[in-house]
Amino acid sequence: MDRVRVDFQQITGQIKPVHGVNNGPVTCNFWYDASEYFLAANIPYCRLHDTEYPFGSGEFVDIACIFKDFSADAEDPASYNFTLTDDYLRCIREVGAEIVYRLGASIEHQPVKRNIIPPADYLKWAKICEHIIRHYNEGWANGYFWNIEYWEIWNEPEFVNYGISRCWTGTKEEFFEFYRVVATHLKERFPQLKIGGPAFTAPDHDYAKEFLRFVTQSDSQIPLDFYSWHGYVKNVEEAKELAKRAKGMLQDFDLTETESFYDEWNYVPSWNEMETAYEKMKTAEGAALCAGTLCVLQQSPVEKAMYYDAQLRWENEWCGLFAPGKTHRHAIGNKVIPLKPYYSFYGFGVLYKLRKEIFTSVEGEYIYACGATDGMESALLLACFTDKEIQKKKVQIQWADEKLCIQVYLLDEEHDLDLIKEYEDSMVELEVRNHSVYLLRFRH
């Protein structure tokens, strides 16, 4: 029998905002609204990248959307197109999520590239970013005081797929210099904000090492308040390993104050079987991967994480959280339907609301668990995930003798985190199947 030992009295830290997502609750040019589900899951961060893909639909978030004509005057409010980005960000704020704003361009898969070419003038580009930040944080150009703290410079500059650059057509050296100019300018202008990036496809490849060497060995101080990186994983262990390697890299370069952001992740069993991956992302198997990953990220050296992707694009491939709901009126206020993996985020959101992480230890294979308490109530998220065929297994959750009121919620093929049992006891014994997730709620 596998065992999960819990100590409700032993606080081991804070529950971290690792159940963030990419993009906002109201998507597809405001057709679909997932706000109620964002609120219910206490989604802590929305990272803005590939927002309203492709090209930000010409209107959203990307620099090329907000500042459409690079030859225009960066000081002139009339040069900026904020309208729909304002509306988009407002929807995020209304669900209580914070924003990580990626300054840059959406990924480009089409043969003729448009916005992923190195800007003609890095400093001018930095000044445009400065004005965008001023618009959202200092009210410039009829703007707001939203205090958006995290500003990420670019995304996946090193990503080459089938020999084609997808996010930065320039050289590595050009990117480093670009980062230096932009990060330095923005940090000088906004020392209180967090400036970082560059959202690498992995935390510790050679490009990343050279980048961190460049940042740390430069004569001038190049800011890197957070280091962002990505990883699409086959299993939970892989996510855990990536988080460890990212922190190791930061330590190697003595960047001990730099936060580690895992700001794109999802379940990809194989990049050569993408149709299968897209399907699995939306299933109980995907849900168990998500819950297991959230548990291990809580216990790993990563500060924040964001799942890719919560937006309902027309294609909807990467969004394992929601599907389009039934449409009545054309293009107006349509609801979404939560998919299985959403409930894993909801479950972690319960822990996040309780705030204090409690001691948990797992004895057994393929079981991942994480617990939280606020002193009155406690909760435990438990997932069973492996890509192997395994038999149903017994898992005992043990704590000190105290008898508690226990609610058991199950997420699997047949259940959407449904309450399946409610009773009083001093331990819990579960028959756990592969690709299932449990949320246990305890009242003290």
Next chain:
Amino acid sequence: MGDLILDFQSVTGKIKPLHGVNNGPVTCNFRYDATTYFKKAGIPFSRLHDTEYPFGSGQFVDINCIFPNFERDPEDPQAYNFALTDEYLQYILKADAQIIYRLGCTIEHQRSKRHVFPPSDYEKWAHICEHIIRHYNEGWAGGFSMGIQYWEIWNEPDGMLWEGPKEEYFSFFKTVVTYLKSCYPHLYFGGPALCTGCNEFSEQMFRYLVSGGKRTPVDFYSWHTYACTPEEVVRQSELAHELLVTYGYTQTESILDEWNYVETWDEVGEAWDVIQSMKGAAFNGATMILLQDSTCDKATYYDAQLTFHKWWNGMFAKGKSDTFFKDMQQVVPKKGYYPFEIFGKLYGLGNQVYAKANCEHLYVLAASDGFRHAVMLANYQKETWETVTVIPRLVHDTGKASKLFVLDETHDLELVQTFHEVPEQLEIRPNTVLLWEF
């Protein structure tokens, strides 16, 4: 039971290009490719509107995508962003379709409007269009000689796409069409892609266009219909025709450049379900058949782009690809595509010949090139579910074998029978489309 009378020697006219579509074969930012099927169906026209929705993705077709900063000089090639529209249009030409280029912007459903406002300077806007046409037809700014003939001014100003008084639209239309016609007298300029064949807006617009003693040139009048019966589509066509006759625009072409199945806009999700079904396919077939004998000159179905593959696009589904953006993915045809392929076969034969079926629910059209003949039959029923039986009567027997292809729930335009003689009767199940080739 009724008679199906066919006379392949009695030519009644030309088969019209009614099997056009909105948007091109390569869509979703060049991810999905329907070129094979565009060619197979001989899609005659791709109308460019709502291309790469929303907002033309900031890169495609719309004036605000091509000329993103209205303050710039329209004479300056640097002020234009043609790159991805160039690519998009080249794929249409490779699929052998002609282009109807809507000069304007995409529909905007969001609350804060962006591009559906009257341009601040109509003449400048017209100059920008002049340069776009020069780019595509006369090689300006690294351009092409595409010979695009049809240029449509705006879309649905009587609907959600004109945030100004209608009188301003009339003035805008007159300014732009008059200017462009003076620049390119050999091209066709028209519009305005109204929501219906005739309404108060169109009446007032044409009154305005003929006022003051000088007639504004309108080479084609475009209008839309979303309906659940082919008869309603044709009724709108007749209204459009009457309007043109009333105002003396008898040489003006009538182009139905958006059509599809909608029963009620209050439950458009249900319409999308029908569009994806065999019932939707039968509607497509019946509508094209009925339009052939109407006053409509051209038609383009809304919409063939993959962006709307679960919504307005009843023709194509996404193909599968296990690689991540390695190559373009081929689309998979849906039921709704095949009536276009059937109509395309008749269009290829050239001449419409006499065909009549005197029984309810059955729509029939026949074509011939003098040697080969084809008959398109659609049993479309909105509410009922009746099998139709007809007795085929050939006025002039071909004396040759004929082949029957079936499109229904279980067949995707498959050969189901070869006749060596004219069959005594044909049974056509509800929501079925047949191609009978001689």
